[in-house]
Amino acid sequence: MADIVLDSVVKRYPDGFEAVKDLNLSIGDGEFMILVGPSGCGKSTALNMIAGLEDISAGELRIAGKVVNQVAPRDRDIAMVFQSYALYPHMTVRENMAFALRLKKAPKAEIDRKVQEAADILDLTEHLARKPANLSGGQRQRVAMGRAIVRDPKAFLMDEPLSNLDAKLRVQMRAQVARIQRRLNTTTVYVTHDQTEAMTLGDRVAVMLSGVLQQVGSPMELYNNPANLFVAGFIGSPA
Amino acid sequence: MATVAGTPSAAPVAAPPKSHGLTERARAERKLGLMLVMPSVVVMILVAGFPILYAIWLSLHRADLRFPNLTAWIGLDNYISVLSSHTWWSDFFNTVIITVFSVALELVLGLLIAEAMYRALYARTWVRVAVLVPYGAVTVVSAFAWSLAFNPATGFATQWLGLSTPPLTTRAGSFAVIILSDVWKTTPFISLLMLGALALVPEDLYKAAKVDGASAWQRFWRITIPLIKPALAVAVLFRVLDAFRIYDAVYIITNGSNNTASVSLLGYQVLIGRLDLGLGSAIAVLIFLCVCLIAVAFFRFLGASPQRR
Amino acid sequence: MESENTPARKTLWGLAVVAVLVYALFPVIWIISLSLKTPTSIGDGSFLPTHWTLSNYSSVFNTDFFPPALRNSIGIALITTILALCFASAAAYAITRLDFPGKTLILAGALAVTMFPAISIVGGLYNVWRNVGLFDTWPGLILPYLTFSLPLCIYILSAFFREIPWDLEKAAQMDGATPLQAFRRVILPLAMPGVFTAGILAFIAAWNDFLYANVLTTSNAARTAPVAMAYFTGASQFQQPAGAIAAGAVIVTVPILIMVLIFQRRIVSGLTAGAVKG
Numbered sequence: 001m002a003d004i005v006l007d008s009v010v011k012r013y014p015d016g017f018e019a020v021k022d023l024n025l026s027i028g029d030g031e032f033m034i035l036v037g038p039s040g041c042g043k044s045t046a047l048n049m050i051a052g053l054e055d056i057s058a059g060e061l062r063i064a065g066k067v068v069n070q071v072a073p074r075d076r077d078i079a080m081v082f083q084s085y086a087l088y089p090h091m092t093v094r095e096n097m098a099f100a101l102r103l104k105k106a107p108k109a110e111i112d113r114k115v116q117e118a119a120d121i122l123d124l125t126e127h128l129a130r131k132p133a134n135l136s137g138g139q140r141q142r143v144a145m146g147r148a149i150v151r152d153p154k155a156f157l158m159d160e161p162l163s164n165l166d167a168k169l170r171v172q173m174r175a176q177v178a179r180i181q182r183r184l185n186t187t188t189v190y191v192t193h194d195q196t197e198a199m200t201l202g203d204r205v206a207v208m209l210s211g212v213l214q215q216v217g218s219p220m221e222l223y224n225n226p227a228n229l230f231v232a233g234f235i236g237s238p239a
Numbered sequence: 240m241a242t243v244a245g246t247p248s249a250a251p252v253a254a255p256p257k258s259h260g261l262t263e264r265a266r267a268e269r270k271l272g273l274m275l276v277m278p279s280v281v282v283m284i285l286v287a288g289f290p291i292l293y294a295i296w297l298s299l300h301r302a303d304l305r306f307p308n309l310t311a312w313i314g315l316d317n318y319i320s321v322l323s324s325h326t327w328w329s330d331f332f333n334t335v336i337i338t339v340f341s342v343a344l345e346l347v348l349g350l351l352i353a354e355a356m357y358r359a360l361y362a363r364t365w366v367r368v369a370v371l372v373p374y375g376a377v378t379v380v381s382a383f384a385w386s387l388a389f390n391p392a393t394g395f396a397t398q399w400l401g402l403s404t405p406p407l408t409t410r411a412g413s414f415a416v417i418i419l420s421d422v423w424k425t426t427p428f429i430s431l432l433m434l435g436a437l438a439l440v441p442e443d444l445y446k447a448a449k450v451d452g453a454s455a456w457q458r459f460w461r462i463t464i465p466l467i468k469p470a471l472a473v474a475v476l477f478r479v480l481d482a483f484r485i486y487d488a489v490y491i492i493t494n495g496s497n498n499t500a501s502v503s504l505l506g507y508q509v510l511i512g513r514l515d516l517g518l519g520s521a522i523a524v525l526i527f528l529c530v531c532l533i534a535v536a537f538f539r540f541l542g543a544s545p546q547r548r
Numbered sequence: 549m550e551s552e553n554t555p556a557r558k559t560l561w562g563l564a565v566v567a568v569l570v571y572a573l574f575p576v577i578w579i580i581s582l583s584l585k586t587p588t589s590i591g592d593g594s595f596l597p598t599h600w601t602l603s604n605y606s607s608v609f610n611t612d613f614f615p616p617a618l619r620n621s622i623g624i625a626l627i628t629t630i631l632a633l634c635f636a637s638a639a640a641y642a643i644t645r646l647d648f649p650g651k652t653l654i655l656a657g658a659l660a661v662t663m664f665p666a667i668s669i670v671g672g673l674y675n676v677w678r679n680v681g682l683f684d685t686w687p688g689l690i691l692p693y694l695t696f697s698l699p700l701c702i703y704i705l706s707a708f709f710r711e712i713p714w715d716l717e718k719a720a721q722m723d724g725a726t727p728l729q730a731f732r733r734v735i736l737p738l739a740m741p742g743v744f745t746a747g748i749l750a751f752i753a754a755w756n757d758f759l760y761a762n763v764l765t766t767s768n769a770a771r772t773a774p775v776a777m778a779y780f781t782g783a784s785q786f787q788q789p790a791g792a793i794a795a796g797a798v799i800v801t802v803p804i805l806i807m808v809l810i811f812q813r814r815i816v817s818g819l820t821a822g823a824v825k826g
Contacts, residue, residue: 053718055262070263074724086715090737099733100723147723265647271727272648275638279698280654282635287661287695290672297672304675352571355564366565367812369572374815375808376576377756379774380797384575387582391593393790395578398593423575431816484665487758491778503759506667511763516675523668530665 002064002154002187003029004050009059011045011211019045021211023059027155030185032178034202036192037234042211043191044159050189051080051157064154079148083160085140087132087147093119094128097146118146121180138169142176149180155187162197174201195235199223207231291527297520304514317521326505327522334501337418337489338482344422345478346471349429356430357437370427378424382491385420413497420488425481429474436470437463476537480530502526576805583794590790604795614796616768617776621800624686624772625754628693632750633743635694636701641731643702644709645717655706658699666759669695674763684770692760697750704749708742709735745814752804773800 004027011020020042027033035043048054050061052073060067068076079100088096094115101111119125122142132140141161148156161177162170178201181188192198198205199219206216207230215227219235226232301313321327356366373381388394389412391405406412440463448458464471486503493499495508506526510519582590584600592598608614643651673692674683682688712735720730736743761772777800780793808815 051722053721055264072264073721074726078722080719080722082715082719084713084715086713086719088716088719088734099720103724103729147719151723268646269648272642272646273650275642275646276648276654279635279639279702280657282691282694283658283661283698286673286691287664287669290669290676291664293672293676294668297675351564352568355561355568358561364812366568367816368809369569371808371812371815372572372576372805375752375801375805377774377797377801377804379756379758379777380579380801381575383777383793383797384579384582387790387794388575388578390790392591393582395593395595399595423571427572480663484667486667487774490758490762503665503667506671507759507763510667510671511674516671520671523665523671526665527668530663534663 003027003031004155004187004189005060005062006046006050007060007062009046009049009061010057011042011049011054012057019211020049023211023213025206025213025216027187027189030187032181032188032190032201032203034190034192034198034205035208036195036198036205037208037214039193040210041208043193043208045211046208047157047159047189047191050155051078052076077151077154079151079153079156081144081148081156081158081161083163085132085144085161085164087140087143089132092129092131093124093135093143093146096132096143097150100147100151114150114152115146118149121149121183122146122176137165138173141165141173145177145180149184153186155189156181158188158190160192161190163192163194177201199235205235207234291524294520294523294527297516298518298524300517302515302517302520304516313517317517318525320518321521321525327502327525329498330500330502330505333414333499334483334485334503336414337421337485337501338479340414340418341421341425341482341485342475342478344418345426345429346475348422348426349474350433352426352430353433353437356434370430373424373427376424378487379491381424382417382420382488385416385423386492389416407493408497410497410499413493413499417485417488417492417499420492421482421485425478429478432470432474433467436467440466472537476534479533479537483530483533484526502529576801579794579797579801583791583798585791585794587791604791605799608792608795608799613768613771613779614773614776614799617771617773618799620686620765620768620770621755621773624689624693624770625751627686628690628697628754629747629751631690632694632697632701633705633747636698636705636746637736637739637743639702640705640709641735644706645714655702658702662696662699664695666692670760670763673760677764684765684767686770688764689757689761689770689772692764693754693757696753700753701746701750704746705739705742708739708745712738741814741817744811745817748807748811748815752808755804 006023006025009020009023010018012018023042023046025033025046035046037043045054049056050063052068052071056069061069063076063078088099091099097115097118098111101114115128116125119128122145124139124142124146127135127139127143132143135143141164144161158177162173165173174197177190190197190201202219204216205219205222207214207222209230215222215231217225222231222235226235298317299312299314300310301316302310352370356363356370376384386407388396389406391397397405402412404412406416444462444466445458448462453461484503485501486507489495489499489501489504490507495504500508502522503526506519506522509515509522513519578595581596583604584602585597586599586601586603589597589599639654642648643655669692673688677683677688682691716734716738717730720734725733755772756774757772758774758778761770761775762778765771765775773796777793777796780789780796
């Protein structure tokens, strides 16, 4: 469990384009922070920078107080849930969830216990021996979450994890995600373009546009006191 | 692009210039990438690049293994000897004949077989099998098979086809056997390429053309051919380059007799048969240049680009 | 073309399929038939054997040059394939996954190398190998074989690696894997079909070579099977070398044919992936 601080973080590409401009954001320990905005606003880039999958051009990223700009993703102790789930197709559900622990050479008993715990939370126990190709979209999404939970990381990063699900499933999974986060109390950064998700899931919501942070606050704050016309139009309907 | 306002020189975390702006991670990635390709690149330079350069060097010297003491620089003399030799041009002509006829036959047959495969709703596996058998047959074996078939002492073909003179005793007949052997072996590969290209032509275009009143022949020429042209061009390019370098079949079937030697065979005869490294290398370099010219001609005039991503 | 499948058309294309089958199998059946003919009936001008025997096969194995040639072919082709796969996997991974300068140059260079005429390369090698002691040795053939097997494998493996989603590697990174671990546990298992295909095609190419082996070998130490076959014509102990040649030909080519038929789907996908997708 840790807090995440982005201090004047910039992402500049070699051709000069700035995807993220001078981002200042503090995510408290155990907080559920939503990054929301239209496509191209820089929210996924910001998430990838926290994960270490993209380099930070300027500014500092601190996790639990330590500057981690140069730290490789594998050493940041953060788990990520991808939009495409990125499940290893040649491994069973159990092996998918156990992969990170096996890399760390954790004892088998511990691996089995943690996988079982996660499977119980996510209702995956009867699917443990199956391969991703044989699972439904919702089940795959839960396996992706299970993979993250098993690692007991300092933070969860989620990149639009529900956007590939149908509407009804999305509502169900939203509730489950919220429930899991509250139970585990892990710092979570969640990216979405869907303002309903933003409003219902997060402790705080950060609205981004064209790489610039427009406003950050609780859902009600954003709704009642939008900082500018864009936030006003983005949150609530008419959207 | 939003810039940090203020004195440029005072910005502590200012953007470094583009080329040096590689982060540690990007630099590590670059190093890893170069390290991983290095063995392959080194091997290819060593066993392909270096021998060519050495051949060029040898070709500029008198270097006969039978008289090693006489090795000396003679400039372009070897090339002049080759290019003014009747044998070279005769063999060049042979190679062109083999190339033109082989590739033409392979294209036509290959397209026909590809169409057959495309339309075959059943027996797809059998057709695929049929197509792969020539691919799996060793070139030398194919050459022997055809050669022995047309040899009246061992084969049946001369009698079957009712030929009065055995083909392998005449120049044209020998060409025919060589070309048959090459065509049999490589047509299936062409048909596979064509099949892939045919599958990419949208069915709807044919339907639209039918509605517009086009006959089967017109549909073939005005829709199929233009749309598979890129794949056709690539196939032709590779086949021409391969056919020009033909060696195995010629060696086995005639070994150059009846005036059917190809340029590669000539190179072999001079290099290894006569151990004349200088002259042989000149031939080898000339063949290399011909291949380069063919490739360049293709890229320039037909716009064939195998580097499609 | 569903609307056009009248019985007439069906029979027509059915006949075409049969024709293609005949075309493909004809010379193979011929060479098998020839290998089974008795020495006296070789010249009888018939397609199928009238009198048949297995003596050609036993005499072939009793020569002192054919069995070693077979061993050489198998060993050299195997080692070439393994080396090519190792180098090419690393290169293909780098080309498709990592960012570094010179990628297009390397790919173009690899393609160019396959177009080099063998005769242009072999002359220089003949002299150098003799001076360096690689003449008539296994490495002496394996190295030149890499000129065509390396680019082939690089192209096929690149095409297969490109199909593997990038996300999987990102997930592996997040799960704590080093690049090597990610490669071994995630990429490689998924790329196995491609590796297998590339291996088969490289093996066939190496097995098939005649020019390099003809020039760079001279004894049982490294002479390969295709070259040994050309030696049958010189052997004087056979009255009718044709039968022995045919038997040798069958032995040399039938194992490859069997391999090709077993792995036909892979080979077709490999040939089209490597060639059409460029």
